[in-house]
Amino acid sequence: MRAWPAPDLPTLPVSAPPVRVHDSSTGGLVETRPQGPARLYVCGITPYDATHMGHAATFVAFDLLNRAWRNAGHEVVYVQNITDVDDPLFERAEKVGIDWRELAARETELLRQDLAALRIVPPEHFPGAEESLDLIVALIGRLQDAGAIYAVDDDLYFSVSADPAFGQESGWSREQMLAVFADRGGDPDRAGKKDPLDCLVWRAERRGEPALDSLLGRGRPGWHVECTAMALDLLGEGFDVQGGGTDLVFPHHEMCASEAQVLTGTPYARAYVHAGMVAYDGAKMSKSKGNLVFVSALRHSDVDPMAIRLTLLRHHYRSDWEWTDDQLWSAADQLATWRQAVAVGAGSPSGPVVEAVLEALATDLDAPSAVAAVDAWAAATLGTGGLADTGDPDAGSVMRALVDAALGIAL
Numbered sequence: 001m002r003a004w005p006a007p008d009l010p011t012l013p014v015s016a017p018p019v020r021v022h023d024s025s026t027g028g029l030v031e032t033r034p035q036g037p038a039r040l041y042v043c044g045i046t047p048y049d050a051t052h053m054g055h056a057a058t059f060v061a062f063d064l065l066n067r068a069w070r071n072a073g074h075e076v077v078y079v080q081n082i083t084d085v086d087d088p089l090f091e092r093a094e095k096v097g098i099d100w101r102e103l104a105a106r107e108t109e110l111l112r113q114d115l116a117a118l119r120i121v122p123p124e125h126f127p128g129a130e131e132s133l134d135l136i137v138a139l140i141g142r143l144q145d146a147g148a149i150y151a152v153d154d155d156l157y158f159s160v161s162a163d164p165a166f167g168q169e170s171g172w173s174r175e176q177m178l179a180v181f182a183d184r185g186g187d188p189d190r191a192g193k194k195d196p197l198d199c200l201v202w203r204a205e206r207r208g209e210p211a212l213d214s215l216l217g218r219g220r221p222g223w224h225v226e227c228t229a230m231a232l233d234l235l236g237e238g239f240d241v242q243g244g245g246t247d248l249v250f251p252h253h254e255m256c257a258s259e260a261q262v263l264t265g266t267p268y269a270r271a272y273v274h275a276g277m278v279a280y281d282g283a284k285m286s287k288s289k290g291n292l293v294f295v296s297a298l299r300h301s302d303v304d305p306m307a308i309r310l311t312l313l314r315h316h317y318r319s320d321w322e323w324t325d326d327q328l329w330s331a332a333d334q335l336a337t338w339r340q341a342v343a344v345g346a347g348s349p350s351g352p353v354v355e356a357v358l359e360a361l362a363t364d365l366d367a368p369s370a371v372a373a374v375d376a377w378a379a380a381t382l383g384t385g386g387l388a389d390t391g392d393p394d395a396g397s398v399m400r401a402l403v404d405a406a407l408g409i410a411l
Helices: 053-071 087-096 100-117 133-145 174-184 223-235 246-264 295-299 305-313 325-343 351-362 367-383 395-407
Strands: 020-023 028-031 038-042 076-080 149-152 155-158 199-204 219-221 239-245 269-275 278-280
Touching: 020 269, 038 053, 038 223, 053 076, 053 100, 053 239, 053 269, 053 278, 053 295, 053 305, 053 351, 053 395, 076 223, 087 100, 100 295, 133 149, 133 155, 133 199, 133 219, 133 223, 133 246, 155 246, 174 246, 199 223, 199 246, 219 223, 223 239, 223 246, 239 246, 246 269, 295 305, 305 325, 305 367, 325 367, 325 395, 351 367, 351 395, 367 395
Parallel strands: 038 076, 038 239, 239 269
Antiparallel strands: 020 028, 149 155, 155 199, 199 219
């Protein structure tokens, strides 16, 4: 599947520090140490409601990581999937009376347009679950050979007991897992399962439901095994960062990690990094609540996509926060100030700001601190009307390149 056009990335005159991120599995900061290209897998959308601010916040967060690695001198292999074989997609397509493939194609194209407008660096690989079906079925076969799969009627389940490290990615207790499993796509009460937490890897065809032809017969794969297969195929074992929202900590990332670890005997990823949730009208954005703010709706209302991105950057990626229109208009004013400051040309010395911005982003992607450093520079520059004689004559061009390369904001 094709991704979206890449933005031009300025080259900075200095190298950024090594990147540290918060690892959910350990609960602390870890320094990423890529061996060869940095390898990043970010779980993408189920394409039936693209692209709301919760999606955008997650993808902007991992775009910061991508850029921080590149500014530190690393090549990056970035994989972002599309979950185009999944129950929520099928349910939405049936509800609105549209073919599920048509709905997926429409929403995926909208996602491409939105992420390009937000200047998110596209992934090297942008696989969909349907096009990866052979890989997924082959991985299920390997899990069967490892003794980690069993049948319930005609369906196949992964046995979490096959992985001695099950639970280490999330750090959750069994009670915590059981409390949310059913609400997050699990079926803990299904008769015939060996463990309520075992997850579906293959759902045999049911009358009236979408099904695909495969070596396992007609049916469709489970959600978790789709990502496991795509990640292992495109990145290999022990890749640097598994990313997504905090709602994926369990069961999705836990199950992906366990399935992979049964096959490889090694950790699935070196770090698990999770972005916080964005709320609106007092609740987490979700289609079921109808409280979504869409990137496309704002773009089509002539809102500058850079103001949207800056609104997101003003919140640390791990924080939970609530979107308001006031924040967007404030970010638009802030963006205008930055553009005015770089247009001056000469200005307050840029060297310390470059160092502060790169250090902030290398320290768990601290975009708010980076934004504050640019704010201080802009205020100093505009407060003196430019410093052509006593300041930095190249400050405007340096800051324009910095803000683009590090924060993804085109000034």
